[in-house]
Amino acid sequence: MKYKRNIYIALTILTILFGCTSTTKKSDSEVDRIQLMILPEYMALDMSQSGYTEILDNAKKDGILNTDILQVERVREISYNLINQTYIFRDDAQDWNWEINVIESELINAFCMPGGKIVVYSGLINKLDTTDDELAAVIGHEIAHALREHGRERMSSALVQQVGILGFAIFLSNQDGSFLSKQAILQGVALGTTLFFALPNSREQEREADDMGLELTALAGYNPMAAVSLWRKMDAQSDSQPPEFLSTHPSNENRIEDLQIEAKKYEKLYKENKKN
Numbered sequence: 001m002k003y004k005r006n007i008y009i010a011l012t013i014l015t016i017l018f019g020c021t022s023t024t025k026k027s028d029s030e031v032d033r034i035q036l037m038i039l040p041e042y043m044a045l046d047m048s049q050s051g052y053t054e055i056l057d058n059a060k061k062d063g064i065l066n067t068d069i070l071q072v073e074r075v076r077e078i079s080y081n082l083i084n085q086t087y088i089f090r091d092d093a094q095d096w097n098w099e100i101n102v103i104e105s106e107l108i109n110a111f112c113m114p115g116g117k118i119v120v121y122s123g124l125i126n127k128l129d130t131t132d133d134e135l136a137a138v139i140g141h142e143i144a145h146a147l148r149e150h151g152r153e154r155m156s157s158a159l160v161q162q163v164g165i166l167g168f169a170i171f172l173s174n175q176d177g178s179f180l181s182k183q184a185i186l187q188g189v190a191l192g193t194t195l196f197f198a199l200p201n202s203r204e205q206e207r208e209a210d211d212m213g214l215e216l217t218a219l220a221g222y223n224p225m226a227a228v229s230l231w232r233k234m235d236a237q238s239d240s241q242p243p244e245f246l247s248t249h250p251s252n253e254n255r256i257e258d259l260q261i262e263a264k265k266y267e268k269l270y271k272e273n274k275k276n
């Protein structure tokens with residue numbers, strides 16, 4: 001009986017969540033797609049926090065966490081300049097518990113997990129001799145993913161695919177602190193972190209992150225055209241797997257073209273906000 005009631009409650013919650021609107025406010029970048037968000041935000045944030053802590057712990061153990069203090073300071077300054085502009089997309093993001101760290105690695109990559117957990121790999125800076133504007137382009141793009149909650153969106157659709165709506169409803173309905181539900185949460189956390197990294201963003205999500213990222217960088221006084229120069233630098237590095245920033249787009253040339261057109265849109269905004 002209680003079981004049935006729980007399912008009913010969970011399904012009601014799901015129905016409400018199904019009607020979820022866009023996670024961000026519409027701005028010049030005109031991103032306002034309605035998103036399917038079945039996984040509750042607090043769960044996505046829990047998963048993100050534990051996954052991020054694990055990544056940092058492992059890096060610390062290997063002696064590759066924040067080894068170059070000047071580099072860390074540079075990455076954090078650029079990140080906070082961008083974070084200070086997030087209000088155009090959402091009212092709550094500036095109050096997130098942002099964390100920004102640099103991991104020493106050959107990887108040309110960076111990511112921002114749900115709730116503002118950023119990692120930049122030193123390869124992105126050292127191998128590409130990245131300028132501040134270019135670094136802002138990557139970090140702005142990654143922050144935009146987090147603002148749009150693309151990770152939660154991906155985890156939501158993957159969970160539904162794996163366990164079905166009903167399975168997920170039962171999963172949600174068991175959140176009463178019992179041993180079983182704690183176990184389920186732990187499994188969910190492990191699954192969530194895996195899903196976050198295993199599933200690539202969709203092309204639509206990438207396009208949104210590109211557009212919002214450009215607006216964010218221009219607002220923060222960084223040249224949005226740097227996204228294009230960064231792309232060309234990355235393009236020249238054919239040896240490695242494409243980093244997140246490059247992923248899921250079959251044609252680099254198309255994306256560069258799109259970025260160029262979009263970046264032009266923010267030229268005025270950039271000039272208004274440019275420092276010195």
Ligand SMILES: [Zn+2]
Nearest residue numbers: 206209244245
């Ligand atoms: Zn991306």
